[in-house]
Amino acid sequence: MRARVLIRPKAGILDPQGQTVERALPALGFEGVANVHVGRLVELDVEDPSRLPEMCERLLTNPLIEDYEIL
Amino acid sequence: MKIGVVRFPGSCDEVDALQAAQRVGEAELLWYADHDLRGADAVIVPGGFSYGDYLRVGAIARFAPVMEEVERFARSGGPVLGICNGFQVLCEAGLLPGALLPNTSLRFLCRQVGVTVASTATAWTGECTPGEPLSIPVKHTTGRYWAPDPVLDELEAGGQVTFRYAPGDNPNGSARDIAGVSNHAGNVVGLMPHPEHAVDPLTGSVDGLLLFRSVVGAAAALAA
Numbered sequence A: 001m002r003a004r005v006l007i008r009p010k011a012g013i014l015d016p017q018g019q020t021v022e023r024a025l026p027a028l029g030f031e032g033v034a035n036v037h038v039g040r041l042v043e044l045d046v047e048d049p050s051r052l053p054e055m056c057e058r059l060l061t062n063p064l065i066e067d068y069e070i071l
Numbered sequence B: 001m002k003i004g005v006v007r008f009p010g011s012c013d014e015v016d017a018l019q020a021a022q023r024v025g026e027a028e029l030l031w032y033a034d035h036d037l038r039g040a041d042a043v044i045v046p047g048g049f050s051y052g053d054y055l056r057v058g059a060i061a062r063f064a065p066v067m068e069e070v071e072r073f074a075r076s077g078g079p080v081l082g083i084c085n086g087f088q089v090l091c092e093a094g095l096l097p098g099a100l101l102p103n104t105s106l107r108f109l110c111r112q113v114g115v116t117v118a119s120t121a122t123a124w125t126g127e128c129t130p131g132e133p134l135s136i137p138v139k140h141t142t143g144r145y146w147a148p149d150p151v152l153d154e155l156e157a158g159g160q161v162t163f164r165y166a167p168g169d170n171p172n173g174s175a176r177d178i179a180g181v182s183n184h185a186g187n188v189v190g191l192m193p194h195p196e197h198a199v200d201p202l203t204g205s206v207d208g209l210l211l212f213r214s215v216v217g218a219a220a221a222l223a224a
Helices: A016-027 A049-060 B014-022 B065-075 B085-092 B149-157 B209-223
Strands: A002-009 A040-045 A066-070 B002-007 B026-031 B042-045 B080-083 B099-101 B109-117 B133-140 B144-146 B161-165 B178-182 B188-191
Touching: A002 A049, A049 A066, B002 B014, B002 B065, B014 B026, B014 B209, B042 B065, B042 B085, B042 B209, B065 B080, B080 B085, B085 B099, B085 B188, B109 B178, B144 B178, B149 B178, B161 B188
Parallel strands: B002 B026, B002 B042, B042 B080, B080 B188
Antiparallel strands: A002 A040, A002 A066, B099 B144, B109 B133, B109 B161, B161 B178, B178 B188
């Protein structure tokens, strides 16, 4: 099956990428934007989706600094 | 006394580390795909961009075959030093606490920084004096040391903060100005600054040699 893993920086950890995007949007006239965070999306075909959490914990994410969601 | 220096695909500082190590003893490169430390008495995981920094810095290199041997060596008390990307690899491998995040400036930094020795109770700082100021270059994009506050408290209380950036000289936003940490036993150390680039008066500082000299003593003590 096709799986998607959404990876986000953990809440509370300074996210300078998100902050930079947040500052850039109003400069283009997009007002009213807050709490921007930039993460990653991993898409993969997997034979056994039950192994996805283990893949996330061991390689796809660093659980110390990132949260993930299997979509 | 032989120092092994790991070479991953994408390493770029392994030859400088090798040559720095050769100033204090024998040194040899270790191939990432081998399950072999070639009898090294100490191991350096060098700087660079292992595996292109794909996915996350250090994330793929930590599963390279040679890392299984490095982990075994480290867990049995062998001296291991991770420099820059090597520090990132050791954190990913769980041999050191914490993680390295993008610099707050999001910029690649390349400059000399002031670093103070916060602990001399490690295999790589025994020849330093506590609080000794060193001048060592940094060159990285992902060098912001981070760990949860309780872990940082524990590291400080347990003497596991090995190096700090000099006051006002924290280049990347690292928590509590931490430039390098050790494991609990003190045999594994990681730091973002590059001691292997500070071993010849030609490049302005020889302060990095202290780490290489220190491990000679530590390895001799282990062998005795």
